[in-house]
Amino acid sequence: MENLLNELNEIKPIIKIDVENRFKEFEDLGENGDSLDLFSELSFCVMTANWTSKGGIKAQTYIGKEGFAHLSYEDLNKKMKEVGHRFPNTRTKYIIENRWIIPELKNMLKNNNPFEIRKYIAKNVKGIGWKEASHFLRNTGEKNLAILDKHIMRIMLKSNLINELPKSGWNEKKYINMEQRLIPLSKKFGEDMGKLDLYLWYLAKGSIDK
Template identity: 30%
Template sequence: MSRLPPKWSSEWKRRETEIKGRLDEFSRVPVSEHFYELCFCILTPQSKARHAERVVCELKCDKFYERGFDPTPYLRNPKNYIRFHNTKSKRLLRVRAVFPKIAAKIHNSDSSVLLRRELIELIPGFGMKESSHFLRNIGVHGLAIIDRHVAKHLKQLGLIPKIPKTISKKQYLEIEKKWHSFAKKVGISLDELDLLFWSMETGEVRK
């Protein structure tokens, strides 16, 4: 039984099976899907996750990785509109160009923290949050994905004094460390807590 405060404990009881199932899905994502999971994480900031999923599905269907066409029309489509589509289209093309290096890093790494650092250096526009998000989505555990939804709950639980507008790398690592300690205390993993917080804000257990 979790040692979370009542507000979170009741939600955990209701969503535990679904959250654990979603994390299990992440751990079974095949290597062949890693590139498109990375595309998803490039598209999601400040855009709807459902739109990003649809765009990724279309890019995959049209073999974006193999062909390397301009993805801008896919991102600009009003049905699946992605904000900052011009910038993100350029990032997708840059990521495609360096993806063999990224894949090699993932294959050879035995440290999630080191791997995250290496991805930040390799991937244009990627910071701590985006790299952690991508790695979580391909089954890497223990990395905090700190966005405004999560920060709201961390503040309510007393782990941070306020919701930061921006987070330096040092602050990010400090919050991650506190979150790990809290997770150990309540008996629920950081990854599970992340999906719990996210689902409490959005009503869904999504990637």
């Protein structure tokens, strides 16, 4: 862990302002975004699963919040293909089937227990597992959840925070167990888990995405 902590402390003064600004964007979305803004972000998290963050950002901008909420299957699917999504048919289906949650999102985020919200989303929203639910909540301002992306997991393995990469999909027990391995690093680094992820992502990819 100490080598990783040293790496994080080296980049902190370089990217801290960018990290803080990005997190303010997350908080602003969670506090001031309307239901379609929030559904757009949820759809972004559906799209980035097994794809790329940059691809998801491109698709989110291209489709727009009204598109996620209102386009027909055919029109949304066409746009997914136009941006080169790996799984346009499945992701289009998921997004349309998730529209039931649009009226619930604003009130859902007012719940003071992010772990309960994450569990509900992971169990009830199509194309969203524990990682994607954590991603959505972090991107709407939640500070205390980890996004256990494969790039983050590889850093954890290299730094001996875990002994091996998970061999199968996530369940609640496995995800929380892995998430807790990052808590000591978060405390030593002096940043909440949500911001720590942005620093770790920068180490892995050389950019601050979302």
